[in-house]
Every structure is written in C-alpha cells, then in structure tokens.
Amino acid sequence: MTLVSFVGAGPGDKDLITLKGYRRLSEADVVIYAGSLVNPALLDYCKDGAVKSDSASMTLEDIINQMAEAVANDQTVVRLQTGDFSIYGSIREQIEELKKRNIGYECIPGVSSFLGAASSMGVEYTVPDVAQSVIITRMAGRTPVPESESLKSLAQHQTSMVIFLSVQGVRKVVRELLAGGYTEATPAAVIYKATWPEEKMVKGTLGDIADKVKEAGIRRTALIMVGEFLGDEYNYSKLYDAQFTHMYRKGVPDDSDNQ
Incomplete structure (x- = not known):
C-alpha cells in the first residue's frame, strides 16, 4: 500500500535533510511542501515530472484531499515540512485525518532549527x-x-x-x-x-x-x-576526564594517592 511520508526538511541548508528523507523526496510522485518556510532549493532533489504543491495557500482539507487522491492513484507522496515536524509542525491534525481515511503514513525526522x-x-x-x-x-x-x-x-x-x-x-x-x-x-x-x-x-x-x-x-x-x-562560564564534562572511570575506560591513578 502506498504511504504518505512526512519528511523533516531540516533547518534550511539543503544538505541538512537526512539521507532517508532525501531518498523519499527524490522518489516522490507528489510533494506537498510548506513554501513559506522550506528552502526551495530542496525541491531540486525532486524527480522530473513530480507534482509540487505549496501548502501555504492550502487548507487542511485541501492537503488531505490531494494526499488521498495521490494514494488512490498509487502515487508516492511526501509532505515536506520545515525543521523537524515534531516541534510546531501541525503534524497531528494531518495524521488524524489520514487515519480517518485509512491511509498509511510514516514519519521521517529532520534537524530542527x-x-x-x-x-x-x-x-x-x-x-x-x-x-x-x-x-x-x-x-x-x-x-x-x-x-x-x-x-x-x-x-x-x-x-x-x-x-x-x-x-x-x-x-x-x-x-x-x-x-x-x-x-x-x-x-x-x-x-x-x-x-x-x-x-x-x-x-x-x-x-x-x-x-x-x-x-x-x-x-x-x-x-x-x-x-x-x-555566556563565558563553562566547565569541562566528566566524560573525558582522566580521573573519571566508566565501563569503557579505567581512571588514571592520582599521584597524590601514593604520598
């Protein structure tokens, strides 16, 4: 069954999309992207002939209807959202509407801004x-x-x-x-x-x-x-402190212990 892939586009730099997200985007037949926020350079990854829709002027119903139509035609769909959609991404409402229509989906995280x-x-x-x-x-x-x-x-x-x-x-x-x-x-x-x-x-x-x-x-x-x-205040972590032991590294003896 064809899935709708929610893909986190990353914070802006087109190279900061994940490899999995890139693969889904490059293979998609239909891409619905958040045009007011997503770097348009990411659309360069789309294959020739892919349908690209800017969701900036679309309603939730418009978005879901386009997804449903594409899935019904056995087309792959990517919902491309800025950063990582788990933060202010409005992903929940889209997923709930897909569930109502028994449309499968997957979520591919991105790098948040x-x-x-x-x-x-x-x-x-x-x-x-x-x-x-x-x-x-x-x-x-x-x-x-x-x-x-x-x-x-x-x-x-x-x-x-x-x-x-x-x-x-x-x-x-x-x-x-x-x-x-x-x-x-x-x-x-x-x-x-x-x-x-x-x-x-x-x-x-x-x-x-x-x-x-x-x-x-x-x-x-x-x-x-x-x-x-x-600010200027900082402290070194214990993780790489020579005196700090853990299961992968034994501590360095403190000379003072032998005095």
Missing part, C-alpha cells in the same frame, strides 16, 4: 554545572499558550531557553523573561534563518537584545535563545 542555530553559533545548550535542561517554547499569539507555560512562569527555571515564533514581539518576550527571574545581564541571541545562506545572527543580553534585533531589521523567521549557556 533550534539545533541548526546552536550549530551555527558553536554552542551547547547543556553545559556542565551551568544548565542541564532546555526549554523550547513560544510566546502566545493567535495560537494561545497555557498559562502554566507562560514565559514568565518558565523563566523561573533559569535554564537554557529557545523561543520560537516570537521575534516579532521580542520586547514583550524580554519583559516576561525579566519578570520571571532572568536578569538584564543574562546572555541572549537571535538567529534569523539559521543555516540558510542569508542567516543573520545578533548577540547580546536581555538588556539590549531587543534594540539590536530592531537595528538588524529582524522581524520574523528567527529564534530567540536565552541563558547562561551563551
């Missing part, structure tokens, strides 16, 4: 003794956010935070984070289109990041990153 952003900056969200948790969230907008997940509430954890879909309200974001417990000295960064050729990066603190974002002209398609993981 928050991972692409960290790679572009050369940072690690989980720095030993600095932060060991990452909060991925967004500011409330047309899509509401539960009160228990407000930025002010989440800021109380004082850990690494990545905020999607919110750069247009960066000043409000800053106010909420400061009200929740972060200080104006907390390191912050904003990355526009991480890993794309036109990537733009702004670094600062919560005290000045909003002004820097305005100066840079960044208004959409950007991530806000906040936390001490962006």
Whole structure:
C-alpha cells in the first residue's frame, strides 16, 4: 500500500535533510511542501515530472484531499515540512485525518532549527554545572499558550531557553523573561534563518537584545535563545576526564594517592 511520508526538511541548508528523507523526496510522485518556510532549493532533489504543491495557500482539507487522491492513484507522496515536524509542525491534525481515511503514513525526522542555530553559533545548550535542561517554547499569539507555560512562569527555571515564533514581539518576550527571574545581564541571541545562506545572527543580553534585533531589521523567521549557556562560564564534562572511570575506560591513578 502506498504511504504518505512526512519528511523533516531540516533547518534550511539543503544538505541538512537526512539521507532517508532525501531518498523519499527524490522518489516522490507528489510533494506537498510548506513554501513559506522550506528552502526551495530542496525541491531540486525532486524527480522530473513530480507534482509540487505549496501548502501555504492550502487548507487542511485541501492537503488531505490531494494526499488521498495521490494514494488512490498509487502515487508516492511526501509532505515536506520545515525543521523537524515534531516541534510546531501541525503534524497531528494531518495524521488524524489520514487515519480517518485509512491511509498509511510514516514519519521521517529532520534537524530542527533550534539545533541548526546552536550549530551555527558553536554552542551547547547543556553545559556542565551551568544548565542541564532546555526549554523550547513560544510566546502566545493567535495560537494561545497555557498559562502554566507562560514565559514568565518558565523563566523561573533559569535554564537554557529557545523561543520560537516570537521575534516579532521580542520586547514583550524580554519583559516576561525579566519578570520571571532572568536578569538584564543574562546572555541572549537571535538567529534569523539559521543555516540558510542569508542567516543573520545578533548577540547580546536581555538588556539590549531587543534594540539590536530592531537595528538588524529582524522581524520574523528567527529564534530567540536565552541563558547562561551563551555566556563565558563553562566547565569541562566528566566524560573525558582522566580521573573519571566508566565501563569503557579505567581512571588514571592520582599521584597524590601514593604520598
């Protein structure tokens, strides 16, 4: 039976799609892609004659109907979505509609933009003794956010935070984070289109990041990153410490033990 393949396109760079995702995309008869977010260069991987539909102007019903028609004609279908569809990907509603029609599907993960952003900056969200948790969230907008997940509430954890879909309200974001417990000295960064050729990066603190974002002209398609993981403080992990033993490596004796 023909399946619908949900494929994570990656954060932007066309080479950051997975090999499995690339194979599905290159073999697909029908490709429905999120045109407002997916790098159009990825469509270069499609075979000649493939039907390519931009879902930006389509409704959920339009998308499902096109999938169903293709499957009925024994055509392979790829739903190409930005980053990894498990984060703000609206994949659940599509899957539920496919189930109602008894249409099979598979999910092929991609590289999320928050991972692409960290790679572009050369940072690690989980720095030993600095932060060991990452909060991925967004500011409330047309899509509401539960009160228990407000930025002010989440800021109380004082850990690494990545905020999607919110750069247009960066000043409000800053106010909420400061009200929740972060200080104006907390390191912050904003990355526009991480890993794309036109990537733009702004670094600062919560005290000045909003002004820097305005100066840079960044208004959409950007991530806000906040936390001490962006700062100068760091500690080496125990994993490669010569004194740290585990099942694959015996520790190096400490000379002080023999004195």
